[in-house]
Amino acid sequence: MAAPIRTLPLIAALALGLAACQKDGEPAEAKARGASAQTVTVANPQSRSLPRSITVSGPVAAVEEMQLGVELSGLRVTRLAVDVGQQVRRGQVLLILDHRMLDADLVQANAALREADAGAALARANLARGENLARDKFISAMQLDELRAARTQAEARLGTARAARDSTALRRSFADLRAPADGLISKRLVQPGQVVSAGMELLRLIKDGRLEWRAELPSEQLARVSPGDVIALVSRDGTRVDGRVRAVTPGVDAATRTGTVYADLPQPGTLQPGAFLEGRIDTGLVQAVVVPAAAVVLRDGFSTVFTVDAKGLAHQVRIEAGTRDNGQVEVRSGLKAGDRVVLAGAGFLADGDAVRVVDATQPAATP
Known part of the structure; x- marks a missing residue:
């Protein structure tokens, strides 16, 4: 039994030595990890107001494009007074048809009107004389009635002749195609000498020269747009x-699930109808969480940030990035309150790397 008692001091000494080795090794490992840690700066997500916008492409078109034609058939175009791209005023003559036959009809209608007018004047005079004679009993009541009937018939013929003259004059006016409003000639579909028919499209007129931009939006984006929102387009020349x-259309198409936004362009500049341009619709301000743009890196095609925990380890976090504005990126999801996001040095980190946080005024080390 004596031998085991002598080994007790040796075992105790070995245990103390192992404990000392463990205490000496921990600071050494921590020191080694601290020495290899990358120096970074961090920032906290902030809440601020951001402009909300929607970017979508659409065509430029006329607000109201009028298709112009004549109401006569079988007449030849004798003069075309305008061309494509020309500004016109309301009432300006755009096109003239051969109106010689119409002029002759109008002369005949005016002559018939004068004849009917003379007949009515004669009938009124005969009736006036007949009434005087009837008072003195020189004519019978039946003769007086006949004079009154003749006066009525003459006035009816005068009304018919006047209506015929007005109809002929209106038909003659159709030979001159006039601008129904101020605007811009956008298309010409007729040539001088061409025989036209009623209802045939001859010219197109952009009323008042007004252009608009139209965009098709899905229902979730359409709900964010309201009349009065500002849009910005960039023309082909920059x-x-x-x-x-x-x-904004009050509903969406059942087949495409989209609705249309119509935007006025008061000063279209060099824009032309039919141009297909990208536009940004500003839909107002929204309160959002943002981080500096330098904190957002792309990993595997996704927007990513690195957060730092209390132990000094970096963690890769995938976020849903939104609007970018003045060096700030909106974070729609992925971060929570109190997170510390790596700012300088984020592009060199991997998930689980040890980091050493320094003040933002000090430069971050690079590998």
Whole structure:
């Protein structure tokens, strides 16, 4: 029994040595990890107001494009007074048809009107004389009635002749195609010498020269747009053109699930109808969580940030990025209150890396 008692001091000494080795090794490992840690700066997500916008493409079109034609058939175009791209005024003559036959009809109608007018004047005079004679009993009551009937018939013939003259004059006016409103000639479909027919489209007129931009939006985006919202377009030559939403369709198409936004362009500049342009619709301000743009990196095609925990370890977090504005990126999901996001040095980190946080005024080390 003596031998085991002698080994007790040896075992105790070995245990103390192992404990000392463990205490000495922990600071060494921590020091090694601290030495290899990357120096970074961090920032906290902030809440601020961001402009909300929708970017979508659509065509430029006329607000109201009028298709112009004549109401006569079988007449030849003798003169075309305008061409494509020309500004016209309301009432301006755009096109003239051969009106020689119409002029002759109008002369005949005027002559018939004068004849009927003379007949009515004669009938009124005969009736006036007959009434004087009837008072003195020189004619009978039946003769007086006949004079009154003749007066009535003559006035009816005068009314018929006047209506015929007015109809002929109106028909003659149809030979001159006039602009129904101020505007811009956008298309010409007729040539001088061409024989036209009633209802045939001859010219197109953009009323008042007004253009608009139209965009098809899905229902969830359409609900965010309201009349009065500002839009911004960029023309092919790089010029910015501003407009304002005039109307939004009250519903969506059952087949496409989209609705249409109509935006007025008061100063279209060089924009032309038919141009297909990308536009940004500003839909107002929204309160959002943002981080500096330098904190957002792309990993596997997704927007990613790195957060730092209390132990000094970096964690890769995938976020849903939204609007970018003045060096800030909206974070719609992925972060929570109190997170510390790596700012400088985020592009060199991997998930689980040890980091050393320094003040933002100090430069972050790079590998």
